[in-house]
Amino acid sequence: MTLPSLRDGYCAVVFGGGGGVGSALVRALEADARCGAVFSGARNPSDASSSKVTPFQFDLEDGASIERAAAQIGDHAEVDLVFVATGVLHGPGLQPEKSWTALDPAALRRAFEINTIGPAMIARALLPKLARGRKSVFAALSARVGSISDNRLGGWHSYRASKAALNMIVRTLAIELARRNPHAVCVALHPGTVATALSAPFSRSSGGGGQFTPDEAATHLLRVIEGLTPDASGGIYAWNGEEISP
Numbered sequence: 001m002t003l004p005s006l007r008d009g010y011c012a013v014v015f016g017g018g019g020g021v022g023s024a025l026v027r028a029l030e031a032d033a034r035c036g037a038v039f040s041g042a043r044n045p046s047d048a049s050s051s052k053v054t055p056f057q058f059d060l061e062d063g064a065s066i067e068r069a070a071a072q073i074g075d076h077a078e079v080d081l082v083f084v085a086t087g088v089l090h091g092p093g094l095q096p097e098k099s100w101t102a103l104d105p106a107a108l109r110r111a112f113e114i115n116t117i118g119p120a121m122i123a124r125a126l127l128p129k130l131a132r133g134r135k136s137v138f139a140a141l142s143a144r145v146g147s148i149s150d151n152r153l154g155g156w157h158s159y160r161a162s163k164a165a166l167n168m169i170v171r172t173l174a175i176e177l178a179r180r181n182p183h184a185v186c187v188a189l190h191p192g193t194v195a196t197a198l199s200a201p202f203s204r205s206s207g208g209g210g211q212f213t214p215d216e217a218a219t220h221l222l223r224v225i226e227g228l229t230p231d232a233s234g235g236i237y238a239w240n241g242e243e244i245s246p
Helices: 020-031 063-074 105-129 157-180 214-227
Strands: 010-015 035-042 053-057 081-084 136-141 184-190 236-238
Touching (some): 020 035, 020 214, 053 063, 063 105, 105 136, 105 157, 136 157, 136 214, 184 214
Parallel strands (some): 010 035, 010 081, 136 184, 184 236
């Protein structure tokens, strides 16, 4: 997958490069001959797989670490693509709620910290680093279940609400970004159901039927990014390019 709408030698930054989708994005970008550099961020970054990839450390819950990473990246290159491939659905003290009786303040705070606040802080630090005068992109992983108008089943209160809040953050960022950098695009992206640790407990079949591999998901997401123009900024888009209603 190549991104000809970005400049030749473009610079990409992936926050969450150690996760399933994030690591697949790093691999896909590294394989693109038109990509000049990939910065791959993780809490515990791995060694670089090639000279094109520069690992960096960040903690989604530590704003100072995000600012340090942004400064490090900005010292090396003008950024053409920022992809926030982070998120949490379940873990210690956090499980998707089946009923309002399961609502818990600590779980709600955890979901918003990871799914909303962390990406917002990345945007605060990295949007000023986006290239001007040509297409540049800020994209954050969201989810279809964050659509208020599409919610017909209920449940999963924390995850739905935190992703809906992320979608609003992206929309609001896009409005301001258009005034400062009219060639830039700022979007939320739904990858579909991907065979990662995030979705594993909720797979409908032990064989992962109906799921994308991380590499397939990365290809889909980059294809969507390639087709976006500044007019699309602020929207929520599915893996197949379909716009999702807020």
